[in-house]
Amino acid sequence: MxxxxxxxxxxxxxxxxxxxxxxxxxxxxxxxxxxxxxxxLWGPEAESEASIRLSWTTLHESSRPLLAEIDALRAELHADGVDRVVLAGMGGSSLAPEVIAATAGVPLTVLDTTDPGQVGDALSGDLDRTVLVVSSKSGNTVETDSHRRIFEAAFSANGIDPATRIVVVTDPGSPMETTAREAGYRRVFTADPNVGGRYSALTAFGLVPAGLAGADIAGLLDEAAAAFDLVSAxxxxxxxxxxxxxxxxxxxxxxxxxxxxxxxxxxxxxxxxxxxxxxxxxxxxxxxxxxxxxxxxxxxxxxxxxxxxxxxxxxxxxxxxxxxxxxxxxxxxxxxxxxxxxxxxxxGINPFDQPDVEAAKKAARALLDGPDGGPVVTPALVSGSIEVYASGDWFSAGVGTVAEALRAFVKSAPSTGYLAVQAYLDRLDDASAALLRPELARRTGLQTTFGWGPRFLHSTGQYHKGGHQNGAFLQITGEPEDDLDVPERPYALAGLQRAQALGDGQVLVQHSRPVLRLHLTDRAAGLVELVKAVQDLHEERGGA
The missing domain is CATH 3.40.50.10490 (Glucose-6-phosphate isomerase like protein; domain 1)
Incomplete structure (x- = not known):
């Protein structure tokens, strides 16, 4: 390096x-x-937000006191035989610690999903050796709260006191801090509230899970400190x-x-x-x-x-x-x-706000709160293990195959636009879905992004609604083999996952963007069929 x-x-x-x-x-x-x-720096309209979002520039100094606390907690956990770290967090609460741990070559299980299969895999690990780090700046992130409830129940079912195995990272005064202190969780780290989530790599959100996993977080701060004079000159x-x-x-x-x-x-x-x-x-x-x-x-x-x-x-x-x-x-x-x-x-923009992120969350919540998780939607066509759902006037009644639906979808994107593949699947067991990005890019000539849902909602989801309005959105959803109930909530993970996909799709359609959802009734077979349908595309260029 x-x-x-x-x-x-x-x-x-x-x-x-x-x-x-x-x-x-x-x-x-x-x-x-x-x-x-x-x-x-960003003008009068941004000043109010910027005034409470700039503490990240000196984190290489202000985060130093955390190091001893994290080291001490890691030593305590190891003394108790607990050396497996599972992180429940979304967006800035998971992306930074994941890259820190991967760079250091230390194991960290990251849960930034509502897929019941992926959460189930994390639960199947050795709970006797597991500590769950629950990380949420707002303290009310629905995915993270669901993970906490599921793991708390699993610890109890295995004769483990959940309070000894849950560590919380959140902002001071958040609902999660209140919950954690009332439950007596092992440790509560409160991060600097004057740092936005995507700038929080060197706060407790990045350092606690990575440090507990064994990464050299002191060295990380040293690297940032060495660069500070350079980037501030x-x-x-x-x-x-x-x-x-x-x-x-x-x-x-x-x-x-x-x-x-x-x-x-x-x-x-x-x-x-x-x-x-x-x-x-x-x-x-x-x-x-x-x-x-x-x-x-x-x-x-x-x-x-x-x-x-x-x-x-x-x-x-x-x-x-x-x-x-x-x-x-x-x-x-x-x-x-x-x-x-x-x-x-x-x-000429404010780099610290995210005005379009909440829309998809509200739409998903409305679906969850509705009867039976929202309205029944009829597919435009069914082919093998794939149900096709289309939104927008780009889809015609004459479309009869998945390949034809994809061809019409691609043509709906402007020639200088982009395709966004959004896979609401298990990013471990369904990892082959990521092959869709290069395959579509090669055959369409359009820049193509790939995101695991709902993880991308805390990332590129803001750009999709607030940025250049030239994207076309391919949602991939799948029928899970098993589901997981969320304790003390009226929904299971599969219902939450479905609501997040449909809710985001609704918001994109409201922005007049083309949305094609392909639902895999059999994930393994459906992915094979989908890749073949993509390979039937031949240099389909974007339209006007």
């Missing part, structure tokens, strides 16, 4: 276009103002200024998509973390930067990216990359956070 933190703009044209924007940030002393917590060679200026310059010329590939960084999963940071921070007011995380630099959408996309390699320059970043994980966290906030200034 590279130890030097840097940004290289390999595309000379982009470098030239970025230069005046970098000069503007430098002359405005934007980087040092950001480091000092100046809430006026008011110079055009500041890598955060270079990165922000390049993103904004590309956006000005119509390249609103950032295609991310790993260029040998040694940081597995970094793209997933960066995806939330950038999409949720910039995707609003009908503009923004859409991250497209690809499998490798040779994947469709990277080497063959069009003019509507900018390619970035994390870990060093590779063929086809217009931009490249290097540096260890702690430094990369700070670099990308600074760059995203500075890009927000150049784009």
């Amino acid at each position: 590279a130890t030097e933190t840097s940004v290289e703009i390999a595309d000379e044209g982009l470098a030239g276009e970025a230069r005046p924007l970098a000069e503007r940030l430098t002359s405005d002393k934007a980087a040092s103002a950001l480091a000092a917590g100046d809430a006026t 008011d110079t055009e060679t500041n890598p955060a200024i270079e990165l922000a200026a390049a993103w904004a310059a590309a956006h000005e010329r119509g390249a609103e998509k950032l295609v991310l590939a790993d260029g040998g960084s040694g940081i597995p999963g970094f793209g997933d973390w960066a995806e939330q940071l950038i999409a949720e921070s910039t995707g609003k007011q009908g503009i923004g930067l859409l991250p497209v995380v690809v499998e490798n630099p040779q994947a469709p959408g990277f080497a063959d990216a069009g003019r509507d996309a900018t390619t970035i390699a994390v870990g060093g320059v590779v063929d086809g990359a217009q931009l490249a970043t290097t540096g260890p994980l702690g430094a990369q966290f700070l670099l990308w956070e600074f760059a995203t906030a500075l890009a927000g200034k150049l784009l």
